[in-house]
Amino acid sequence: MSAATQAQILPLAARPGGPARLLPGLLLCLAVTVAAVGLEHAETWVFGRAWLEPLVLAILLGAALRTAWTPGAHWHPGIAFSAKFLLELAVVLLGASVSAATILAVGPALLLGITGFVVVAVLGGYGLCRLLGLPRRMAILVACGNAICGNSAIAAVAPVIGADGDEVAASIAFTAVLGVAAVLGLPLLVPLLGLSGTQFGVLAGLTVYAVPQVLAATAPLGVLAVQVGTLVKLVRVLMLGPVVLVLSLLTPRLREAPGAAAPHVTAGDRPTLHRLVPWFILGFLAMSLLRSLGLIPQPVLAPLAGAASALTVISMAALGLGVDVRTVARAGGRVSAAVSLSLLALGAIALGLIRLLGVA
Template structure:
């Protein structure tokens, strides 16, 4: 008599268990995208991005309705695994040739500003007594690429859904304010188009927001802003890798403290560095080597965006709005002060390069 294979029904059961929750998250995503399309129809552009709308709608639903147990596996899967896949696909948006096109001086200055902004923003967060993970999320969102950075870093540092939702909500609101006010600052400072593009690329959170902030100024501003912004996005990989190393070392130290063991075995690479960080770097290398067809890039970007929106809907459905509101003032203060520092650093770099 043939032996049965117990692993097959177990795996099928695991797959089927996530389906209802994923469908629920997809429904919230559809609603968010519909609202975004309505914005475009009414105002000509989406002032609030679909990513933000998904988490806001999800949180609003969660505040009046608790998802039943049948939905929870799919919500957890959407919030973590789908987000990790989106991070991998994000690596295809950056190539070495694109980065080098901005010149060594501006490239080095951009990397330095990201590093300083990370440190200062984290310091501000801790000074105002935010938890470490929340301070890290805000610092990465401010210095790198807003919602995408927060979403990518969250699984690396094991951030709670409430922390992710709060960081994204306040960063998103301020991001819209920046898009609206940055062109006015450029006019007041009488900045040339190239310099204004650099300012936008260094300070605006998301790539679509860079386009919104620079297109009214001109094509040159849009091109320079987009290039600088892509360099900031590129920093997401090394930052996630560094945070993964820090988390691994911290867990190792905790293990030593608990067991009082004289020696801890080496940590496998798969546990030291999350798989999606490795995937991000490999995808970026493949793009740089021309292994990814150019025609496939828009599709990959669209899939990454869709998965990110679904994961944000899942985070919203996992978030207690009351917990976010309790820490709202401090988070808003940290995000605002961090952005002011970032704008100051960007203007300083522009002035310095103009003198060389």
């Protein structure tokens, strides 16, 4: 194994200097995370619900801090560790939330429909973003965020394709705004389109980004809409694993600079498994298998989900601390248009699937 490869896969905590060099940056990311959680509680107290999740608030706070103050060199190792390794660890833990039983519960027709929906949405969203002039990595982030589960999908895909903090922050910022708009606007379609509770549950499950947002959007339509929407949304979230796996196989091409030729691979230099599929994707699949086989105790599932969520927020704080707000602002118009048009297309595809499957 070459020195470059070792440096790439060796966690920062194990490199010269040890964990102590991570402490300043890690504590800074934790401080931003605590502030984000505090703001979420303040939102709930003032408005009765949290419109912006801690994940989004952490990026916004981190970016605001980075704009007002540039961290010195001794902060960088902990920030980099939080942005990369902790996020990859969170992806592994997310595998525990994936169960084969959840997939099978929706029935084969709807399951195939959701699978096809996500594939079409990812490819269509990517094509639309590229037509609007977005770079390849940001186009992938926006497409996956819209098609699967918003912020969580963006956060999971980012380390696989080598997206930088500016690209992640821009994608999440505009996706978050559109996510709130979808929650508020979708119920207005019920009388206009004559949707039943089941139909609206499927529509919300296919278009709204986060599970809590699905609950908020479907609550006015009753328990049936909530249950259907949540189930469809969970199956849609499960598509994150296969999508990330495919992207990991395409990673060498995604990381190429524009116009660069692909490196020549000889028979004696074939990529090994850990280079084709990152360690955290293998970990995700392993955790999913353990969950499906019932080898993860039920009382452990909630703490694992909580740990994954917390690590993701810390990682987003770290990404925010590396964001150049001016870069996000320059990309704003194109990203906003891409996210908006992708979401509208998503809704149209979802309505078409509802009619095609004859959902009553």
